[in-house]
Amino acid sequence: MTPARVLVLAYGNPGRRDDGLGPACAAAIERWQVPGVTVSSDYQLTVEDAAAAAQYDVVLFVDAACAGPEPWALRALGRATDAAAARRTGGVSFSSHSAAPEDVLALAALLFHADPAGYVLAVRGYEFDEFGEGLSPAAGRNLAAALAALEPMLRNRTLGADAAPAGGPVAAAAGSGTDR
């Protein structure tokens, strides 16, 4: 069986302290050089990410979290077609130019007729309000914990395209940090 093609879409602003958790995570994953895993890093998600997401079996979104579980949380979003159905009754953006992970998945289904499975890895951060490069020490520790859990998932493809029922349990083996 062909291993799932995985796209890591990490986002955040490295010039805003812990908001850089996503790009820092992307840089680490890239260094692993896992076959079949493509890494993309940007300030934020936007609609054209849907075109890229449509080319993969699994999309892992990686972002900083300013609230929620420590040190990290992994949430299964389900398949793109499920996201499209759910988002049709979802919310509206006030003035954001960015897209939510669910929007990217939904657009991949609606516009490009693809059906990747999606996950969100949310790494908890603490300092967001000031300009400055570098993660806070606590965020750095959270990132290390997230990476330690994530590496075997990517290498072993635990984040499988078939392991992400909408709203279902995450495929993560780690007990701490999971979020449903």
Added chain:
Amino acid sequence: MVASTTNGLKRVVIEPVTRVEGHGKVTLLLDEQNKVHQARLHIVEFRGFERFIQGRPFWEVPVLVQRLCGICPVSHHLAAAKAMDRIVGGENLTPTAEKMRRLMHYGQFFQSHALHFFHLVSPDLLFGFDADVAIRNVIGVAAKYPDLAVQGVMMRKYGQEVILRTAGKKIHGTGAIPGGVNKNLSIAERDFLLKDAEQMLTWSRGALKIAKDYTVAKLDELKDFGSFESNHLSLIGPGGEMDLYHGGLRAITATGEKIFDHVDYQRYLDYIAEEVRPWSYMKFPFIKSLGPEKGWYRVGPLARLNTADRIDTPEAEAARREFMAVTQGKPNNISMAYHWARMIELLHSMEKIHALLHDRDLQGTDLVVRGPRREETVGLIEAPRGTLFHHYVVNKDDQIVRANLIVSTTNNNEPMNRAVQKVAQDHLSGKQLTEGLLNRIEVAIRAYDPCLSCATHALGQMPLEVELVAADGTLLDRRTRG
């Protein structure tokens, strides 16, 4: 959010804290008759940038400033590069350098305007202001108008491809350096971009038609929607033509009289000042000669259409003439006309990209110039959402010692407040915040395409929250959205 009571006035607070773009809220101050007395749009602007950049070598600045914004990093990159050109005495760029920068800039305009129109505005236009918010969004557009939504995505993607090939990277580009650029456009890169250029022109015409037809058809309804008279400000080319990259400053009144013209922006402080108000982190710029009460102005697509005598690309110029005919050649002060103006600029940007891709100067190899060094400098550029000011002082050790930025959204601070106030005055009745009012406040603010992404973004921030609080502190109404 519950607001305190001042001078017997009630406050309606709308706190649209989006997940990604930080904090912003609207406070509506009511008088004793429950009429809207004043609107206050609070946007938490970036903080600490001056400290962040102090002590950094000046040549790092065009890259560092891209940290300011995830939506318009190229505008900051180019404004800072223009400023640093003067530090190295290299402001008279080689043809290759200037055209590479312009190509990058038009790519930024193209992707930014396309994203705003298709992602944020088209749901309002296609479904109506009062459509269910559950469908009045980009997913709703994708479900009902998939061809249009695909166009939006692919236009945004094309603009990003232009940026990648001129700035060297999709994000944190390094293409513009003090005194020039660090790369030209290879033949292969040119041919890659040319491949889809005609398609992008076609789609740009289609987007312009949607915006124009909508505005013309609903002109009676839109002309008063969040509208008011204002001054307008932008860069302008030497012949009075629209120039998004370089020129002098022109300011006009609401009826078109020139307040100043072809002003060298190195002297902007002689003409522009910023007022601080205690309730807002964001300053309020104004034209000095008119004072803070009458000197505030609009920037961005609407202002640029109003200040320009002409546009130097044929299709956009024809569209400009149609646009100006609606107001008999006088400045257009209709807030919702921003969308039509923005789509004229979208087409103009694509016409410029198309022409530049056929210009052999882009394959030139003379990339950088130097001249007499300076220690203080201003870089100005028209960003997609308006005029962007970068002002720096550099010491003899090449370190930044002072920086002052006026970003486009700050320039539009007072106009956005006015737009919200007008909408609230027209649509708030009684003591209830209706969905209709919320919708209209959002639509009015969106017309200005404010960039809130100078704030941080992270998972877990709050959705839109609206509360209506009586003078005695009683919560009258509360709504959340998002």
